[in-house]
Amino acid sequence: MSKEVAKTATSSAAPALAAEIAPPPPPRRDPAYVVAAKTRKKIPFWAMATLSLLPIWAFLYLLAVSPQEREASGPMAVGAEVYGACASCHGAAGQGGAGRVLHEGEVLKTFPHIEDMLNFVYTGSQPFVSANLAVYGDANRESGAHAPLSYNGNGMPAQGEKWGGGLTDYEVLGVVCHERYAIGGADPKSEQWAGEYATWCSPESEIFAALEAGTVDYDTVADTFKMLETPPRMVGTEARAAK
Numbered sequence: 001m002s003k004e005v006a007k008t009a010t011s012s013a014a015p016a017l018a019a020e021i022a023p024p025p026p027p028r029r030d031p032a033y034v035v036a037a038k039t040r041k042k043i044p045f046w047a048m049a050t051l052s053l054l055p056i057w058a059f060l061y062l063l064a065v066s067p068q069e070r071e072a073s074g075p076m077a078v079g080a081e082v083y084g085a086c087a088s089c090h091g092a093a094g095q096g097g098a099g100r101v102l103h104e105g106e107v108l109k110t111f112p113h114i115e116d117m118l119n120f121v122y123t124g125s126q127p128f129v130s131a132n133l134a135v136y137g138d139a140n141r142e143s144g145a146h147a148p149l150s151y152n153g154n155g156m157p158a159q160g161e162k163w164g165g166g167l168t169d170y171e172v173l174g175v176v177c178h179e180r181y182a183i184g185g186a187d188p189k190s191e192q193w194a195g196e197y198a199t200w201c202s203p204e205s206e207i208f209a210a211l212e213a214g215t216v217d218y219d220t221v222a223d224t225f226k227m228l229e230t231p232p233r234m235v236g237t238e239a240r241a242a243k
């Protein structure tokens with residue numbers, strides 16, 4: 001132990017002695033970059049406080065730009081939702097499956113008038129069989145009229161309440177609009193379809209609003225809205241030949 005102490009004492013004494021003899025070294029100048037670092041303006045305290053709010057700002061920003069959940073409204077929006085229940089048989093794009101092909105104008109050939117399609121979707125195939133109707137839709141359909149139960153012998157299930165279906169009247173209209181204008185190929189801006197679209201399927205459709213409010217149904221709608229620019233034809237809730 002005492003040996004250690006002695007050794008330390010001698011080694012520290014030597015440089016001390018050397019310092020006394022040697023001339024004092026010139027004062028060391030800081031290099032330019034150190035001077036710059038020492039003299040530059042520091043970030044003020046309030047700036048740090050502001051920066052620390054960045055994550056909160058980022059969170060609020062993401063909240064603002066993320067899409068809001070919207071309640072479906074209007075025939076086309078309602079129809080897009082309802083169609084999920086039809087897609088299992090008719091295909092997501094209307095390409096067909098257990099149910100008939102709807103896309104590429106096919107459903108428009110069967111039903112040149114929306115009223116006849118509303119009637120058929122409301123009742124389904126069975127009431128047409130019971131009423132001894134040979135066809136549903138256009139009897140002069142291009143490439144052949146459609147007889148009930150003529151597609152692999154399968155029937156179209158009733159959708160309207162009167163026949164035990166699960167859709168309200170305005171939902172039937174919504175899904176029919178979706179099948180004609182989103183899937184079937186009808187162009188709402190074309191001369192051929194603009195009138196029908198305005199009356200039945202546009203966001204401003206008074207008929208859709210009245211069906212939704214329950215002030216009309218498919219037996220009374222044609223009479224109630226006969227003053228429209230493109231007046232509706234009769235729909236009805238019993239199986240009937242296309243008019």
Ligand code: HEC
Nearest residue numbers: 086089098099100107110125146148149150151154155156
């Ligand atoms: C269980 C399967 C099935 C479901 C679900 C189904 N369909 Fe059908 N659909 C059929 C079959 C089968 C036919 C052919 C009917 C026939 O031959 O009598 C058909 C025919 C149709 C037609 C006539 C097409 C044409 O050109 O002849 C329309 C329109 C239609 N369905 C709309 C709908 C809508 C709207 C829904 C959903 C609300 C729906 N379908 C759900 C099986 C189904």
